[in-house]
Amino acid sequence: MLSIKNLKAKIDNKEILKGINLEVKPGEVHAIMGPNGSGKSTLASVLTGREGYEVTGGEITYDGKNLLELSAEDRARAGIFLAFQYPVEIPGVSTTNFMKTAINEIRKSKGIAPMSAGEFLKRLKDKAALVELDVEMTKRYVNVGFSGGEKKRNEIFQMAMLEPRLGILDETDSGLDIDALRIVANGVNKLRNENNAFVVITHYQRLLDYIVPDFVHVLYKGKIVKSGGKELAYQLEEEGYDWIKEEQTVK
Amino acid sequence: MDLKTQIISEYNESSKALKNGFVQRTEAITDFERTGFPTKKNEDWRFTNINAIVNGNFTSKAKSVLDAKYLDSIPEYNFDANIVLIHNGNYSKEFSKIKNPDKNITIANLFDTKDEIIRQYFGKYALSSEGGFTALNTSMANAGTLVHIKKNASLEKPLIILNITDAPDCIANIRNLIVLESSAKAEVSEIYYSKGKNFSNTVTEIILNENSELHYNKIQNSGSDAYHVGTTRVMQEKHSRLFSNTITLGGSFTRNNLDSLINGEGIDCYFRGLYLVKDDQFIDNHTLADHAKPGSHSNELYRGILDESGSAVFNGKIMVRQDAQKTNAYQTNNNILLSNDCSVNSKPQLEIFADDVKCSHGATTGQIDEEEIFYLKSRGIGEQRARKMLLSAFAHSVIDEIKNEEIKALVSKTLDEKLG
Numbered sequence: 001m002l003s004i005k006n007l008k009a010k011i012d013n014k015e016i017l018k019g020i021n022l023e024v025k026p027g028e029v030h031a032i033m034g035p036n037g038s039g040k041s042t043l044a045s046v047l048t049g050r051e052g053y054e055v056t057g058g059e060i061t062y063d064g065k066n067l068l069e070l071s072a073e074d075r076a077r078a079g080i081f082l083a084f085q086y087p088v089e090i091p092g093v094s095t096t097n098f099m100k101t102a103i104n105e106i107r108k109s110k111g112i113a114p115m116s117a118g119e120f121l122k123r124l125k126d127k128a129a130l131v132e133l134d135v136e137m138t139k140r141y142v143n144v145g146f147s148g149g150e151k152k153r154n155e156i157f158q159m160a161m162l163e164p165r166l167g168i169l170d171e172t173d174s175g176l177d178i179d180a181l182r183i184v185a186n187g188v189n190k191l192r193n194e195n196n197a198f199v200v201i202t203h204y205q206r207l208l209d210y211i212v213p214d215f216v217h218v219l220y221k222g223k224i225v226k227s228g229g230k231e232l233a234y235q236l237e238e239e240g241y242d243w244i245k246e247e248q249t250v251k
Numbered sequence: 252m253d254l255k256t257q258i259i260s261e262y263n264e265s266s267k268a269l270k271n272g273f274v275q276r277t278e279a280i281t282d283f284e285r286t287g288f289p290t291k292k293n294e295d296w297r298f299t300n301i302n303a304i305v306n307g308n309f310t311s312k313a314k315s316v317l318d319a320k321y322l323d324s325i326p327e328y329n330f331d332a333n334i335v336l337i338h339n340g341n342y343s344k345e346f347s348k349i350k351n352p353d354k355n356i357t358i359a360n361l362f363d364t365k366d367e368i369i370r371q372y373f374g375k376y377a378l379s380s381e382g383g384f385t386a387l388n389t390s391m392a393n394a395g396t397l398v399h400i401k402k403n404a405s406l407e408k409p410l411i412i413l414n415i416t417d418a419p420d421c422i423a424n425i426r427n428l429i430v431l432e433s434s435a436k437a438e439v440s441e442i443y444y445s446k447g448k449n450f451s452n453t454v455t456e457i458i459l460n461e462n463s464e465l466h467y468n469k470i471q472n473s474g475s476d477a478y479h480v481g482t483t484r485v486m487q488e489k490h491s492r493l494f495s496n497t498i499t500l501g502g503s504f505t506r507n508n509l510d511s512l513i514n515g516e517g518i519d520c521y522f523r524g525l526y527l528v529k530d531d532q533f534i535d536n537h538t539l540a541d542h543a544k545p546g547s548h549s550n551e552l553y554r555g556i557l558d559e560s561g562s563a564v565f566n567g568k569i570m571v572r573q574d575a576q577k578t579n580a581y582q583t584n585n586n587i588l589l590s591n592d593c594s595v596n597s598k599p600q601l602e603i604f605a606d607d608v609k610c611s612h613g614a615t616t617g618q619i620d621e622e623e624i625f626y627l628k629s630r631g632i633g634e635q636r637a638r639k640m641l642l643s644a645f646a647h648s649v650i651d652e653i654k655n656e657e658i659k660a661l662v663s664k665t666l667d668e669k670l671g
Contacts, residue, residue, distance in 0.1 A: 048629055049628075049629075051625070071634070072629055073628040073632060073634065073637075075629075076631035081630075087626075088620075088623055088626040090627070090641070091645075092641075092645060092648055093641070093644045098627070101632055101640065102627075102632050105631050105632045105633060105636065158630065162630065
């Protein structure tokens, strides 16, 4: 589904990604861990088409297409979703209106007629229940006046609404208390199926207690330096990142 | 002949036909002769170039026939409201629709009615000695609307004063007087429609007595060659409430003056405004919240969207006089610039002579937030649609304050079309 080969990227003339390789297949959950500044969020930004990043080498294919040629909106329409580390407040636009517009823009790009009001309302209610979000919250302006936890829950709610094939969670666990973490993780787990995949970017192992990954990758200084199963996450939790750093220095 | 000379000569020709004992026309034309039109040397007109008006060859003698078909194409004409129709500065009795006059309510041609209230208030708050446009209006206006709501009465259906100016090169001088007695309530909208090149010059005086409440909308959405200068002067007595919305999406040149004298305690005064300039449109809003007595509240929000070579001025003044302790006064002006050629002069002014007050003002001028754009795009919304959504949301914080649902919907629709 997603194939990243030797990806290199710069921001402000500084090389952040120095040759990433990653294969994601349908049904899989990949965790990407790493110390601060290792390039985790840059990877999320490059995957979703945020401006300001310059890809200097390598390739990303998604469903056989060159992802780097697509605009941010076309990537979303192709089924890629980013749950933001810092969700954006949009005063004046309600979450309901935001989601209705997004769903219908995605449908339009595929030549499908707009979703009926009834179907939309049903999906809204179902998906709000999935992340234990009060439906009244969706009438409010997007993220305005929301707590940190509510914003992250709203990200997962949006993901549920749009039913992406590839969900990228950028440090969704940061700033969450344990209850919110459980709710967010439950939401993701209910969305998992054999046709979709998730890339979960996190600094800490604790999210992975709830969203159990098939693969764990350690990103360090712009490269994936270690890959393994979920046990690698436990090892990182126990021992921190220092042994990774040391291994890299020895090499 | 320059416009000033021409107006004076037209006044001399027609003054005998302009009657009404309550208007001091001779004094007004003398004021106009003395002051003329303001220039950039006048602090209130520093950023406002009125050459296009002064050199515009306008005449008060221009005429046109009102076309019923055209009227039907104006949505507001068929709104569920009382309609006063002012055509090229003349009151059209034939096409006005006053639906629910009762003995406590007067809606009439200001210059054709004998209500004693006119003598009491006319020209009391908008003085012809204060400036050329008001002097011109006072000397020449021969039509406009009197709204008089007696004590405890409410105007059941809103009133729309529909000002249609479509005679070529016409000057329409329009004069309104709105008086709400104590505990009276009303909703009044001045709506401007124009075709071709013309100039409308309006003065509206509003008197809000104790505990009265007025929703006042001033809307100019049409006309690419329309010039408009409008002055609204409000006098608020204690516990009165003013909710004003000044929406300017059309016109070539627009100057809106809005002042309220906050003359008692427990007063609420809301000034809201929205302006959108494109092409080489110019829109200027000058406001004054003048707190003369203690314990009142004013709150102002004006927002502007500027594109292409459009330009705008916002000059908002809060005056808190020495007696006006415990005043709460707030003001915000936000502008979004969409092109490199557009410009805005935003000038908030606070003059505070009392020491126990809460006042704040803030002005921002910037671009659309690119992070917000990316957020919308990351959900599959196209770039253009995303930009429009954000601009519309920015404007709706003003539009949503309009109480009249029909007017609100029409303003939304017009904005939508203008944003492309």
